[in-house]
Amino acid sequence: MRISSLGYVAFIATLLAVLSACTKRDEQAFYNSGLIYCSESNPVTFNPQLDTSSTTADATAHQIYDRLLDFDPETGRIVPSLASSWLVSDDGLTYAFQLRRDVQFHTTDYFTPSRNFNADDVIFSIDRWRDKNHPFHYVSGGRYPYFESLGLADNIVDVARINGYRVEITLKRRDSSFLANLATDFSVILSAEYGQQLQAQGFPNRIDQYPIGTGPFLFESYRKDHFIRFKQNPDYWIEQAVAKRLIYDITPRSSLRLAKLMTGECDATAFPAQTELEVIRAKEDLVLAEKPGLNIGFWAFNTQRPPFDNQDVRRALAAAIDKNTLLEAVYFDSATRAKTLLPAASWAFQSDADDTAYNPVLARKLLSDAGFPNGFSMTIWAMPVERAYNPNAAKMAELIQRYLAEVGVTATIVSYDWATFRRHLREGLHDSVLIGWSADNGDPDNFYRPLLSCGAIPSGTNRAMWCNQDYDRLLDEALATDNIEERRAIYQQVNRLLYERLPLVPIAHAFRYQAYREELQGMEINPFGGVRFGGVSKTL
């Protein structure tokens, strides 16, 4: 007894001595030197080429890596990054990129670069997903979902080295969204030298587990379900404030993330829940940033089933619902009303586009003219999962059901588990469905083509099963020109066509939220993908 208590007293005394030795200012400086981000889940890999989930992109794309091009988070325009400038040939098939000369790859415990970034790294990174014969193509599974979904590999003829700092990419067909695709989170630049070194050592897999990039942070360690540690890249080529340490505290429970944000254990958190937004707004030391996201929630009609093949019936149903009420009841004011498929964050957004209006009298008249004076019965499929673009599809379906009853249409609500739901949708078993879409870049083609083109029916993203030759022709025309005004004019025609035919009713563009403590400077929502911590610092 006596010895242990003596020991305890001695221990406490030592601790107190050490504790009193440090000053408050050192302590504050230390806490300000690092950022902690409460993320929602474990990344699948440390290479965003291999995965389209936002968790992976958040953890890697803008922290470890850079791309040839970037999106300006304010305007959505494409701006230089690792490529300092680029030239597109007159036929739109050849893209020449001039690369930066002063960029170094990360120096870590497991890799020391012997040369700066150059054309070889660009070729290595693109050929990895493009070329099936590339030595790294089948490393870590050989699936590159983002590039596969766009068929990008098939459209590239060659990626050629002109000189050490000049790369030329040749396409088969014109694709004016090509530059936008190179600016997405997924088009990161890996180190060719690191790849060769790993191959020589016989551990090619490590390229995706121990990543090397040119980004503002270098990877330090990762413990599943616990944390990811990053360290400042001292040689970063952009002059900006970069925190000494960046830590992702993996916290799946949304309420716990909020609690940690309140106590200051996190400086920023991912995905605050809708119900928590008011709490965050009420706290003075917390900031809730919001921005219209690149997404669209809509109500699509199965245009291959009667009576929904009749555009007057579709217009009648659209006039029967009050979108503003849906917005208030389902999104709690965390979304803007959608007139077209494109949200305001896209450069092709048309603010004066036509929109359907709530008009039950017109709805009844249209139905009666179309041969349904007594209405009919239909199904509304409500997706079973929560998404930003539709946080509560079941509730929205109930509201729509009530509106439809007023014009004499009887609706039943249908729902399955998510996998079955999507399978049945692909088979076209629905009359109408409440669902949505999140895009990966600001290019309008990323909305129009997957959602309503004829080619998107078999791949299961065209929920309206709508195929219109004029529409597809307009989309192709828009891609065949580089003049941004011309493209914008074409998309306005597309909007007009969609307003007349109405294969789907656009409902809402949900906001994206980010909650962080007021000490953080330079924190911005990146509407075009993952979170960025380069340029973010903490001050008091």
Place this chain on the structure above:
Amino acid sequence: MIRILSRYSILFILTLLVLAILSFALAYLFPGDVLQNLTGIVPANEIQREALMRQYRLDQPIVFQFVHYLGNLLQGDWGYSSASGLSLREEIGIALPATIELSTYAILMAMFIGIPLGYYAGIRSYSTSDHAINALSITTYSIPVYWFALILILIFSLNLEVAPISGRISLLFDIEPVTGFILIDILLAEGIDRGVALRDAFSHLVIPTFAIGAITTASMVRITRRSVIDVKHRAYIAAARSRGLSGWRIFSQHVLRNALLPILPLMVIQITTLITNAMIVETLFSWPGIGSWLIQAIYQRDYPALRVGMLAVSTLVISLTILIDLFNRIIDPSREKYERASV
């Protein structure tokens, strides 16, 4: 003395053996493949599977399997987590010390607050202050620990914002787990400001320690008070008093030590409750101890982890129980007469 020691060691070994049998049986009782439940390795193909079966003697009669399993346990080959693929011995090597550390501070708190308070209440028995202490300890003792911890979080972390709610130390500190005890690891760590780190670790420790310690403290108060009151009514106290000894001398020479004897065995029971409480509280505070580790394992259906985790926790509890019991026996040989070894 030797007889006592040998009896306890036999008891200890036998209990551990029963536990080992139980944990081995779990590999068969859990749903799924025995090989995976036992090793956590998912064989890539049939050839690898057969090799593993041979390596773990799973193709032999069950007794040989068990003997081999026992050998592996002793050599530290505890298998791999089926969720993370990491060595279970390493994972438990990080998680178990975290729980032991938290429990240790809670016990220290219970001893340094509970016993003196108990003495005070016992000596002043049935006075106002005794009633106050008694009421407070009964109230604390009756509160469910998880609820108590949540209330503490609500008040001190969320409303007053004076204490963090999760983990052992801010993640900004990169501390290599050497011993698994955070305070010692901080003192061993290089390249960090130890003062800041210790202060940070303390702020993380206070609330969970208090949440677990309060309940143990409350029962400590009650046990001590009871014991002091018992001793106070013994004939030798009356005799001492009649000889005219001062109140302080009676306390220091007769009450203090005699009242302490019955407290120790009762502490044993407290320790098991305390470790259980620690495991519950850990999950609330995301304390990276064995409790939250086991909860994770349950969520992820990580059977190898559950099997070894259960073995590790019960080994800890049994070792502690037997050690304290043995210690009691040594300092109080009179118990030998009427009691056999008991757990």
